Amino acid sequence: MSRAGWRVEVAGDAAAVARRGAELLIDLARTKPGAHVALSGGSTPKAMYEVLRGASPEDMEALRQLHYHFGDERSVPNDHEESNVRLARDGFLGPLAIPEAHIHAPNGGATSLEDEADRLTRNLFKLMPSQAGRPVFDLIFLGMGTDGHTASLFPETKALRNRIPGFAANEVPQLATWRLTLTYPVLDTARRVAILATGANKAFVLGKIFQRFDDEDAVYPIEHLAGRDVLWLVDQDAARKIPGKETP
Numbered sequence: 001m002s003r004a005g006w007r008v009e010v011a012g013d014a015a016a017v018a019r020r021g022a023e024l025l026i027d028l029a030r031t032k033p034g035a036h037v038a039l040s041g042g043s044t045p046k047a048m049y050e051v052l053r054g055a056s057p058e059d060m061e062a063l064r065q066l067h068y069h070f071g072d073e074r075s076v077p078n079d080h081e082e083s084n085v086r087l088a089r090d091g092f093l094g095p096l097a098i099p100e101a102h103i104h105a106p107n108g109g110a111t112s113l114e115d116e117a118d119r120l121t122r123n124l125f126k127l128m129p130s131q132a133g134r135p136v137f138d139l140i141f142l143g144m145g146t147d148g149h150t151a152s153l154f155p156e157t158k159a160l161r162n163r164i165p166g167f168a169a170n171e172v173p174q175l176a177t178w179r180l181t182l183t184y185p186v187l188d189t190a191r192r193v194a195i196l197a198t199g200a201n202k203a204f205v206l207g208k209i210f211q212r213f214d215d216e217d218a219v220y221p222i223e224h225l226a227g228r229d230v231l232w233l234v235d236q237d238a239a240r241k242i243p244g245k246e247t248p
């Protein structure tokens, strides 16, 4: 059963989820200098980045020792307002003066996203330890879309079937775009995955997902995460349809 590693923490609100996410990152920074982390995109991480900007000087120094990668990136240049890399640079990588050598940014503006995916994949194997031919992240942050996608593994897209560990260029017809995304074999090999999902608009999908006992009848991409430690950090609004987690 691939959900054996799943755990759910329900926090009061989105701000509490952001604090919990920041805590996971800071704890890793304090205990494992040089660890490799993948950041997620979308809007949810903004609140976590704001918490990180308020870290203590000692914790900021520890955060500078981590290596920052990205779980996915849109097909836009890194200075584009839609870029997940720009979101993180503006959010905390810049304000905390994280060394450039510790930022491993996908170039969504590359002329060939396939070549960029290959470059990123080579870089993963060069930079971090691997297990059974898969690079091992210490911590991967993910979000969840209202269609149950995660990273840029969108419903009915080719990357869902990609079992090659690394990055893939994934065509997303429903958005009329291409994305760069980590593939499931890398997500499932991470020592820990933390999924931050907040807001009432995530409640329906979370309710469906947690009504199932395993992924035999899974329909959403995020349901196929099968890592050893998958920690869902959700707020009460998002959790209200999760069996046993409903709030009065």
Ligand code: 6PG
Residues within 6 Å of the ligand: 040, 041, 042, 043, 044, 045, 071, 072, 073, 074, 084, 142, 143, 144, 145, 146, 149, 150, 151, 152
């Ligand atoms: C992206 C993200 C994506 C995101 C979800 C949730 O590039 O959009 O990587 O997977 O995490 O879409 O987005 P929100 O945080 O905006 O709800």
